Amino acid sequence: MLRIEDIHSGYGSVKVLFGINLEARPGEILCLLGRNGAGKTTVMKTIMGLLPLTQGRITLADTDIGALPAHEVPRHRIGYVPQGRRLFPELTVAENIEMGLMPCNSGKGTREKVLDMFPRLRERLSQQASTLSGGEQQMLAIARALCLEPKVLLLDEPTEGLQPSMVDLIRNVIVQMKAEGLAVILVEQRVDAVLSVADQVAFIENGRNAETLSAASLRSDPAKLHHYLGV
Amino acid sequence: MEFGPHLILASLEGAVTAAILSLTAIGLSIVFGVMRVVNVAHGEFFMLGAVFAWYISQFLGTHPALGFVAAILIAPLLVGTLAAGLDRLILQRIDYNPERTIVATIGILYILQQGTLMTFGPDARPVAPPFNQVIAIPWFEFTDAGFEIYWPWGLGITSYKLFIIFAAAVVLAGVWLLMTRTKFGLIMRATQQDRETAQAFGVPVDKVFAYVFGLGAALAAVGAVLVVPVQQAHYLMGFDPLLLSFIVVIIGGLGSLPGTVIAAVLIGMTDGIISVFFSPTLAKIIATLAVAMVLVFRPRGLMGK
Numbered sequence: 001m002l003r004i005e006d007i008h009s010g011y012g013s014v015k016v017l018f019g020i021n022l023e024a025r026p027g028e029i030l031c032l033l034g035r036n037g038a039g040k041t042t043v044m045k046t047i048m049g050l051l052p053l054t055q056g057r058i059t060l061a062d063t064d065i066g067a068l069p070a071h072e073v074p075r076h077r078i079g080y081v082p083q084g085r086r087l088f089p090e091l092t093v094a095e096n097i098e099m100g101l102m103p104c105n106s107g108k109g110t111r112e113k114v115l116d117m118f119p120r121l122r123e124r125l126s127q128q129a130s131t132l133s134g135g136e137q138q139m140l141a142i143a144r145a146l147c148l149e150p151k152v153l154l155l156d157e158p159t160e161g162l163q164p165s166m167v168d169l170i171r172n173v174i175v176q177m178k179a180e181g182l183a184v185i186l187v188e189q190r191v192d193a194v195l196s197v198a199d200q201v202a203f204i205e206n207g208r209n210a211e212t213l214s215a216a217s218l219r220s221d222p223a224k225l226h227h228y229l230g231v
Numbered sequence: 232m233e234f235g236p237h238l239i240l241a242s243l244e245g246a247v248t249a250a251i252l253s254l255t256a257i258g259l260s261i262v263f264g265v266m267r268v269v270n271v272a273h274g275e276f277f278m279l280g281a282v283f284a285w286y287i288s289q290f291l292g293t294h295p296a297l298g299f300v301a302a303i304l305i306a307p308l309l310v311g312t313l314a315a316g317l318d319r320l321i322l323q324r325i326d327y328n329p330e331r332t333i334v335a336t337i338g339i340l341y342i343l344q345q346g347t348l349m350t351f352g353p354d355a356r357p358v359a360p361p362f363n364q365v366i367a368i369p370w371f372e373f374t375d376a377g378f379e380i381y382w383p384w385g386l387g388i389t390s391y392k393l394f395i396i397f398a399a400a401v402v403l404a405g406v407w408l409l410m411t412r413t414k415f416g417l418i419m420r421a422t423q424q425d426r427e428t429a430q431a432f433g434v435p436v437d438k439v440f441a442y443v444f445g446l447g448a449a450l451a452a453v454g455a456v457l458v459v460p461v462q463q464a465h466y467l468m469g470f471d472p473l474l475l476s477f478i479v480v481i482i483g484g485l486g487s488l489p490g491t492v493i494a495a496v497l498i499g500m501t502d503g504i505i506s507v508f509f510s511p512t513l514a515k516i517i518a519t520l521a522v523a524m525v526l527v528f529r530p531r532g533l534m535g536k
Contacts, residue, residue, distance in 0.1 A: 070430040086428040103433025
């Protein structure tokens with residue numbers, strides 16, 4: 001279980017998070033909702049160690065992830081799908097996947113398994129990542145993160161700007177990962193897409209936790225959505 | 232003066248310049264490409280390579296070939312280690328902030344230059360080439376007796392200069408293989424394209440930067456070890472390679488390795504040919520003009536993105 005306790009973080013002198021608490025459990029999807037600028041992406045980056053943790057603790061099982069330098073975080077099998085995909089644009093599909101295999105020394109088996117999930121990528125192994133379509137790029141970003149054989153998967157707006165068929169495909173992958181026992185943290189703008197897959201929903205407001213609810217209760221009482229998101 | 236044989240000679244001399252220049256400029260280009268650091272001290276790493284080569288060969292005091300082999304193995308290693316240490320000690324502490332790295336590398340330039348002056352003195356130090364046969368340049372003519380090959384008087388190049396061209400080509404091929412075929416090359420390219428995401432996939436960026444800075448400096452040192460048997464080691468010799476490397480890297484496109492090699496060949500060959508037929512000053516004027524033209528018409532360089 002990934003436990004986030006009272007974390008504070010920000011960009012340089014600009015503080016963004018003022019005490020966030022979250023728990024991502026294996027086999028569950030935790031969804032972060034909040035208005036633009038609430039700090040959702042900042043939470044993800046802070047977990048990955050890409051932003052300095054000024055206060056609070058992040059632990060995975062018994063490991064103090066928050067105390068590690070950024071490059072050691074993924075070695076504890078935390079896979080990250082950043083906002084805007086952030087592929088290595090001039091590397092080929094195969095090389096992007098190779099980068100995903102590196103942190104945990106994952107072997108050929110992992111590579112095959114991931115490519116089986118996304119057959120489209122297998123056809124384009126030698127193609128430069130920047131020349132893929134938006135949907136294929138997102139597949140590659142997810143495939144690269146899955147190469148770590150992650151225990152925790154962080155997905156930052158994975159369906160942003162994609163056509164509906166692609167959104168479905170990616171949603172299926174996320175549900176499949178949940179079924180395989182991964183703890184998934186998902187940042188997503190489409191509330192409808194979230195409610196159908198999430199187990200828990202955490203609202204974030206101005207860098208603080210507002211409320212964490214089960215998705216089921218939110219489905220039956222959408223008034224909260226209106227309150228926090230204005231939708 | 233016959234044009235043909237002189238053109239061959241000028242081209243060969245130009246190719247020697249181009250060979251050394253490509254090694255030095257590739258080092259600058261890799262450092263800029265991966266780390267976004269404009270390394271003003273690059274010429275001093277070149278100079279240190281040359282001075283170390285002299286020191287090593289005279290310290291061993293045996294056959295020039297043995298000294299040369301020792302120098303080409305040890306000098307770049309020493310220079311690379313020193314550069315990696317300076318990266319960790321200075322550049323890392325200022326977070327690779329662009330303006331500060333320029334000021335910091337200017338500081339490194341003077342420290343290395345004056346440190347060399349204080350340690351090794353102001354004299355220019357010759358190093359004996361490992362081998363140095365003169366090879367006459369052949370030419371042909373059609374006489375009454377038919378086609379005839381002859382060797383114009385006084386025109387020749389040494390076997391060592393040809394070796395410089397060959398050795399530089401081998402090292403460049405090695406750099407190319409390192410960048411495209413090895414795990415370290417993949418990590419370097421990934422870091423170059425997206426530093427933050429590379430970290431999220433386990434790349435220890437600080438460590439990679441230290442290696443890259445060391446590699447860049449070591450490449451300049453290899454160029455210097457190769458050139459020192461024809462050019463003498465001296466504590467002020469770093470300025471020209473620095474200037475020419477910047478010219479080459481700007482023309483080729485910052486961070487583009489093929490562009491850098493193409494520009495080095497272009498500038499080196501023009502330099503050789505114009506220097507022989509006109510004057511070295513004109514060659515520099517033309518190189519600078521080329522930079523101006525590239526900046527006006529192709530601001531990102533020949534192969535820049």
